Amino acid sequence: MTSVxxxxxxxxxxxxxxxxxxxxxxxxxxxTAWMTHEDAAAVxxxxxxxxxxxxxxxxxxxxxxxxxxxxTVHLLQGAGVPVIGVNVGLLGYLTEVEPPTLPFALERxxxxxxxxxxxxDERMMLDLTVVRDxxxxxxxxxxxxxxVEKQESGHTxxxxxEIDGAPFTSYAADGLILSTPTGSTAYSLSARGPVxxxxxxxxxxxxxxxxxxxxxSLVLDPSELxxxxxxxxRAVTLSVDGQPVTSLAxxxxxxxxxxxxxxxxxxxxxxxxxxxxxAKFGLADR
Numbered sequence: 001m002t003s004v005x006x007x008x009x010x011x012x013x014x015x016x017x018x019x020x021x022x023x024x025x026x027x028x029x030x031x032t033a034w035m036t037h038e039d040a041a042a043v044x045x046x047x048x049x050x051x052x053x054x055x056x057x058x059x060x061x062x063x064x065x066x067x068x069x070x071x072t073v074h075l076l077q078g079a080g081v082p083v084i085g086v087n088v089g090l091l092g093y094l095t096e097v098e099p100p101t102l103p104f105a106l107e108r109x110x111x112x113x114x115x116x117x118x119x120x121d122e123r124m125m126l127d128l129t130v131v132r133d134x135x136x137x138x139x140x141x142x143x144x145x146x147x148v149e150k151q152e153s154g155h156t157x158x159x160x161x162e163i164d165g166a167p168f169t170s171y172a173a174d175g176l177i178l179s180t181p182t183g184s185t186a187y188s189l190s191a192r193g194p195v196x197x198x199x200x201x202x203x204x205x206x207x208x209x210x211x212x213x214x215x216x217s218l219v220l221d222p223s224e225l226x227x228x229x230x231x232x233x234r235a236v237t238l239s240v241d242g243q244p245v246t247s248l249a250x251x252x253x254x255x256x257x258x259x260x261x262x263x264x265x266x267x268x269x270x271x272x273x274x275x276x277x278x279a280k281f282g283l284a285d286r
Contacts, residue, residue: 002031002110005057005081007072008043009064014088016043018063018099022086023048025103029110033061036075055079059109063099065089069265070241073125073143078261082120084109085265093185093276096267108268121267123182124201124222125259128240132252140240141259144183148228148254149175149208151235151247156211158231163224173210175236176228178203178256182263185277187242193217198273203256222258229253 004026009015023033023045033048034057040049054060054075062072063086072083085095086102097105108116128146129139140146150157160170179188181196184204189195193206194217203226206217220226229251230236236248248254277283 002026002058003056004031004033005054005060005075006033006035006039006048007060007062007064007068007075008035008039009068009088010039010042012064012088014099015063015068016045018086018088018102019043019045021099022061022063022102022106025106029106055081057081059084062086062095063088064095066092066094067242069094070143073263074141074241078141078259080262080264082264082266093273093280094182094265096265105268109266116268118266118268121198121265123198123263123265124180125261125263126178126180126203127257127259128178128238129255129257130238130246130248130252131255136255138246140238140245141261142178142183142240143180143263144186144241145177145179145188146254146256147175147177147187147208147237147239148230148248149237149239151237155234156209157234157236159236160229160231161205162227162229163220165225165227169214170231171207171210172212173207175208177206177208178226178228178254179206180204185280188217194219195277201258203258226256227253228256 006019008019026033034050035048037049040046060081060083069085086097087095126142130137156172161168177188181200182198184196188206191206191208201222203220230248237244238246
């Protein structure tokens with residue numbers, strides 16, 4: 001018997017339909033499907049809701065888009081649970097399976113990697129630690145990015161960057177994006193940052209609307225540790241994978257380092273990143 005955590009988009013009816021179909025398939029094949037109480041209530045599958053910790057699952061089945069995939073990774077809190085992404089949104093970078101092929105995908109998963117022809121795609125994540133008055137306050141883990149950004153419109157903020165303990169420069173900008181290779185196609189891309197293969201390991205630093213001559217992204221080795229210090233009195237927010245997590249004041253620092261944990265996505269067949277990118281942007285063959 002395999003324990004399968006279902007995570008569904010809260011506002012898409014087709015996500016609820018797919019979650020019910022998955023739960024029925026799993027039960028018919030001798031496995032257990034369950035959800036957090038919040039997810040179960042949102043998609044009206046209350047009978048599947050439990051208090052069980054998500055990280056204790058054997059498999060996570062994420063039904064939604066890339067945002068739901070991010071939420072699933074956060075629910076797992078670093079547990080090495082494989083995730084199958086079922087796409088009920090637009091073309092996503094992270095989801096793998098279309099709803100009509102979900103039963104076939106589950107059959108392939110339970111057949112094992114050799115018979116089912118699947119692999120685990122491990123993605124680097126970042127730990128972002130807020131340090132205040134020399135004391136580490138809290139650490140958050142990001143699959144896509146952490147963003148240190150202004151709270152008030154119409155103003156820039158000043159952010160000082162150190163790399164490996166040595167001063168690099170101070171940015172006057174709307175913010176700084178600290179991204180993984182996976183996150184290079186998210187917020188960083190809209191700020192004209194480079195696109196990195198998710199197979200690589202790197203830390204990407206991209207300024208948002210910088211008011212200075214130096215406006216380029218930096219692609220750093222994960223061993224090159226980054227610290228961002230807030231300069232001046234203007235309030236700043238730290239957001240992690242699109243969600244604000246805390247406010248920062250003058251003198252507060254954000255330390256950025258590779259997480260010891262990785263996200264593990266189940267991949268079936270040859271779904272190559274550059275082909276997803278090509279489809280996303282409608283690029284021609286010639």
